[in-house]
Amino acid sequence: MSTQTNTSRLAVMNFLNEVAGDFPDAISLASGRPAEAFFDLERWLDSIPQYQREFASRRDLSYADAGRLLAQYGRTNGIVNELIAEQLALDEGVHGRSEHIVVSAGCQEALALCMLSLCQDKNDVVIARDPTYIGMTGVADLHGIEIVPLHSKDDSQLAAELEEVAEKLRHQGKRARALYLIPEFDNPTGTVLSLEAREALLSVCAGQRIAVLEDNPYGMFRYEGERLPTLYALDRAGCVIYLFTYSKTLCPAVRVGGALVPDTLFGSAEAARTLVANLGERKSFLTVNTSQLNQALIGGMLLAQQGTLRELIAPQLEHYRRNRDLLLAALEKEFADQRDAVHWNRPEGGFFLTMKLPFSFGQAEVLRCAREQHVIPMPLSFFSLSGTCQDSIRLAFSNVEPSLIGEGVARLGQFVRQCQEVCDAAV
Missing domain, CATH: 3.40.640.10 (Type I PLP-dependent aspartate aminotransferase-like (Major domain))
Known part of the structure; x- marks a missing residue:
């Protein structure tokens, strides 16, 4: 492993925190934190x-x-x-x-x-x-x-x-x-x-x-x-x-x-x-x-709780399920005409799904997306051990307000179309 690789991996979290701080009004689809509504x-x-x-x-x-x-x-x-x-x-x-x-x-x-x-x-x-x-x-x-x-x-x-x-x-x-x-x-x-x-x-x-x-x-x-x-x-x-x-x-x-x-x-x-x-x-x-x-x-x-957390997390489970469904529905609506070029998975649980795009999406694209469309996704390349996954992003649905999911996906869709137009023009 090169020093540059290590440095870039260690800098990822600081970079994302800076982006979130610089664009506080942006809708974050990058944060995999649990929903604060259930903190008691x-x-x-x-x-x-x-x-x-x-x-x-x-x-x-x-x-x-x-x-x-x-x-x-x-x-x-x-x-x-x-x-x-x-x-x-x-x-x-x-x-x-x-x-x-x-x-x-x-x-x-x-x-x-x-x-x-x-x-x-x-x-x-x-x-x-x-x-x-x-x-x-x-x-x-x-x-x-x-x-x-x-x-x-x-x-x-x-x-x-x-x-x-x-x-x-x-x-x-x-x-x-x-x-x-x-x-x-x-x-x-x-x-x-x-x-x-x-x-x-x-x-x-x-x-x-x-x-x-x-x-x-x-x-x-x-x-x-x-x-x-x-x-x-x-x-x-x-x-x-x-x-x-x-x-x-x-x-x-x-x-x-x-x-x-x-x-x-x-x-x-x-x-x-x-x-x-x-x-x-x-x-x-x-x-x-x-x-x-x-x-x-x-x-x-x-x-x-008599030793089990099942009952305690039941409201959270329903919230995350609803957020996942809202995200999937928004993606289907926004990218209906691009299904040949844009793909995503349907997770059966957890906090995340991944999305494959027809172009590379890295640090520069995160900044542009936050600045121009006020939405923040997470490049999947940030998680890669070998520099792959350049054309994919992770979308987190756990810590975003349900009412903002559709708007966040719409903004992401606008950015994807703009990038695709630039890519097509360069061919």
């Missing part, structure tokens, strides 16, 4: 005393002493692990040991801890699909970890490509240590990894001893179609580390996520325990421990 800070803060009472009872403390202990430094690996384990089992079909959970300051920290623990040698490599989540590439770039892309768009070809890539790396004196995936409603593509592909990839990873980092921030936001088992649930070899977050189900500011290590790592219970300890040791020098007050908020909400 007063209710969430009121849940802390409920957890404090439970904490006091479990530790045989007075309520006041429990409060003082929660306000102190705490256990590095977390204090609400049992409640999280219950929620993951109830809501996501993920059954794991609470003592194998490391509670982190958001999933981003868990991802960084896992990558740093797995890739300790200069020849250790992470593999990911191209395009992939910027947060993962940022962690790798900041710490000098090489990322090797999988280019297959067809799920059925991924396992074969993974095996081929792992073998090539071995011949180069390198080792594929981790495969990063978002199987459910991928960011940025919005796609779902098929059951057959999941099983095939797990088989390769078990044989090659490649750990799978399964990131699942959107798994509970399925609007239609069959729910597929997580990679963690399908794993029989002990190669999947499950990454979770409460940023989408509750709110990003709570900064609570984590990693669940399997009972055995490639068949070894000792190796799994060692990895958990390694994650904790690294965390102790990064953030010491995840805020116990924030953990108490999560714990109190889980207690209040």
Whole structure:
């Protein structure tokens, strides 16, 4: 990887923040944030005393002493692990040991801890699909970890490509240590990894001893179609580390996520325990421990909801489904006469869809689109590991007002037509 590539990837978020700041009246179809209409800070803060009472009872403390202990430094690996384990089992079909959970300051920290623990040698490599989540590439770039892309768009070809890539790396004196995936409603593509592909990839990873980092921030936001088992649930070899977050189900500011290590790592219970300890040791020098007050908020909400967040997120689920449908309908209307040149997918859940255009769309086009049409899409090339996806964009529908979706698509359509006219004139 070149320094220029790393620099450009690391600069992406700053660039988008600057664009949003420079054009505050623009309709953003770039922001993948959760909808703020469902933030209920007063209710969430009121849940802390409920957890404090439970904490006091479990530790045989007075309520006041429990409060003082929660306000102190705490256990590095977390204090609400049992409640999280219950929620993951109830809501996501993920059954794991609470003592194998490391509670982190958001999933981003868990991802960084896992990558740093797995890739300790200069020849250790992470593999990911191209395009992939910027947060993962940022962690790798900041710490000098090489990322090797999988280019297959067809799920059925991924396992074969993974095996081929792992073998090539071995011949180069390198080792594929981790495969990063978002199987459910991928960011940025919005796609779902098929059951057959999941099983095939797990088989390769078990044989090659490649750990799978399964990131699942959107798994509970399925609007239609069959729910597929997580990679963690399908794993029989002990190669999947499950990454979770409460940023989408509750709110990003709570900064609570984590990693669940399997009972055995490639068949070894000792190796799994060692990895958990390694994650904790690294965390102790990064953030010491995840805020116990924030953990108490999560714990109190889980207690209040009897361990499941299904009922809590039901209104969000309906909102996101409606926004997705509004976006799809607006695209059909706006680009009805351009379906031979403009294409998009229909996600069954999550926050995003992707759109293919008949011309390149990069930083310059983002600025022009924001300045001239007051709408901001996200170039898919920003997520690419190999400089591909130049003619595609990601459209986020999670954090845009429903009443603005049609107008945003109309403005995007106007910009696309203007660019197409310029391209046609240049031919």
